[in-house]
Amino acid sequence: MELSRRRLLKTGMLGGATLLGGGMLAACAGSSGSPSMGSSGPTGAPKRGGTFVHGISGGSSKDSLSAFVINSASDFGRFSAMYETLWYPTADYRIEKKLVDEYSVNKTADEWTIKIKAGVEFHNGKPLTAEDVLYSLKTLLDPKTAAAYAGSLADLDLVNSKKIDNLTVLLKLKSGLTNLPEILSTFIPIIPVGYNPAKPVGTGPFVLKEFEPGRQTTFTRHQNYWQHGKPYLDGLTLIDFADENSRVNALVSGQVMGADTIEFSLLPQLQGKAGVSLLHQETNSFVPLQMRTDQAPFNDPRVRQAFRLLVDRKALNEAAYLGHARIANDLYSPSDPLYNSALPQRTQDIDKAKSLLRQAGAQDLHVTLTTADLGAGIVSLCQAFAAQAKKAGVTITVNKVDQATFYGPNYGNWLFSPNLTSPADYFYTCQSSDAPTSTTNFVHFKDAEFDTLYRQAVAETDPTKQKDLAHRMQQIQFDRGGYIITGFYDAFDGHSDKVGGLKPDLSGLALYRYADLWLA
Structure with a gap:
């Protein structure tokens, strides 16, 4: 029987119980269940x-062949072929065990005991052991590795984590993380001791x-x-x-x-x-237009709010996705039970956008939107947004570059750009995008109140309190975040x-x- 993370919390099963066989933590599928399309x-x-x-x-x-450098679809393809993680997301985004056999977690969710499967071999014939798990995590967190997702495990206490036996590790955390399986299910690969990215092997x-x-x-x-x-x-x-x-x-x-x-x-x-x-797949994937919150003009939250109000979401989704998308509200993970559906749906308001731009001293604004032909309607999305912005006197120059340039040294640092995002649950998507420890925070979002709420929320084991914290976080993202999210597209x-x-x-x-x- 599958148990969601929040049901585990509610029933008290986080209190040191060992979860065997089918006991797993669920991610963003929530009440939505499996996608409705057929095989x-x-x-x-x-x-x-x-x-x-x-x-x-x-x-x-x-x-790259590195298990830790994943900047493009091509890199992700190699990752998917060669490497595996401790947990993994199913097609309907439940988090299930992959290389894990069983595990237990203490009441404060800051101590996880994980037993890995016996009989797993790396490509070079070496058996998978507890030492390999600890080595993988240490390598991920080594700055020399330049791992894109190192920030997602910034709360791991490597010094006090240890091997229990040949197949069991104790992972200590600096603070509680109720969503650790979600974090370990994506881009945290298990590699052998002595791993050489020039001659990579995985499981x-x-x-x-x-x-x-x-x-x-x-x-x-x-x-x-x-x-x-x-x-x-x-x-x-x-x-x-x-x-x-x-x-x-x-x-x-x-x-x-x-x-x-x-x-x-x-x-x-x-x-x-x-x-x-x-x-045909109904997804929770989206193409955010990313505004760097640390650079002008987007360092002013009034400009970010104005840009979100420039969007006619239905018209833009028709132009970009030919109608194959659900309207979004600048927030991710809509099928997670923590999603704040009470926030008012944002609609186009040209007069208010103009007023905000005047208040920010940003009339007659000119901004470059850098994009590439990445599929998923991205170029059409950028062009449609530029056309809609003209109504407020904003000039958006769509700078289409080749994919090698887009994913080159400036990837993640463009002033204004789209991206491809396939989210897990709310906390994991937050962790990988704009949480205080994120290393893939492409909007460079930093907000002291948001950071404090995030730390409290991921450690909170009471589902009602956790939901309240998550809603307060989403209010901040809604009011002053750096993403324009117009729709969740079908693939x-x-x-x-x-x-x-x-x-x-x-x-x-x-x-x-x-x-x-x-x-x-």
Whole structure:
């Protein structure tokens, strides 16, 4: 039986109980359940053999094999093939155990005892042990690693964390974290002691064969993979594409077997094509327009408020997503029970936006919006926003760069830019975006009141008090945050009709669950 994090808190099961077998913590699916779309591709028993070729947006000479550097879809593809985490999100975003066998947590949620699965092997044949888990966490937190998600474990007390036995570790935290499994389920890979990113090995379903940065990565199946019978594929190839038209054409011609998150304007090119199917996924994914709160003009919260009021959300979603999106309110994780649905839906108000800009001394404002062809309607979103801003006398120059430039040294530092985000629950998304310890805070949001509330909320074991704290946090984000979030878009993955094992994913990342894929 699955138990949500909040039910565990309510029933007192956090009080040092050991959770065996099916006891897990849930993430953002909440009451929404599984996505409503149906599965796609052939049905029946999975078949063994063959190589799946995945066409991925992006890729450049700066592509990485490191388990800790994930700046693009191409990097994420390699991560998904080679590495695994202690917990993982399911397709409907429940958090389940991956490399964990069982665990227990104390009443204050600052001491977690974790037993890992026996019999797990790395690609080089080395058995997974407790030392590897501690080494992985130490490597993540080492500044020399430059791990993008190191901030998510800033509260880990490495000095007092220790090995209990060959398969068990005790993780001590500087303060309570009720959502530790969520944090450990994303971009916190388990690597072996002595890991070399130039010759990487993990416990994942595929073993690296060849890597050509910006072009192609090939893998072979992990013969001793711990999940019996998986992966079904003998091989996996990731091909990078610099533009969306080329990627879609490659799918139609059969050069690739899958292309995730198809640009909405290109969907007609795939509909009705022989041998090609579309997997339609309702997601909680969104494309935030990120305003750097530490630089002019966005260092003034009145300007940020004005920009949010420039948006006709329904019209913008139609332009960017062709209607395949739900209206958003500049906040994330709408299906998390902690989501503050009581906040009024923000609508376009040009007069109020103009008034706020006048108060900020920012009339006749000129701002550059830097974007790239990243799929998911991103370029259309930017262009539509620029057109709407003109009504308030704001000039937005859309600076479209290539993907290598967008994901280059300035990634995360553009003054105004979009991004692709596939959130987990509220606290984890907050932790990875604008919490006080976040290292991927692309809006550079810093707010003392918000930081204090965050620390209190993640340590709070009373669900009613925790919800109140989360609502107060969201009020701050709503009033003075740095994100413009207009909609939660559906994802359409194009794939050969011979690809099996696909099912809708709340994250929109179905094609990246490589261990589940098979070819008819």
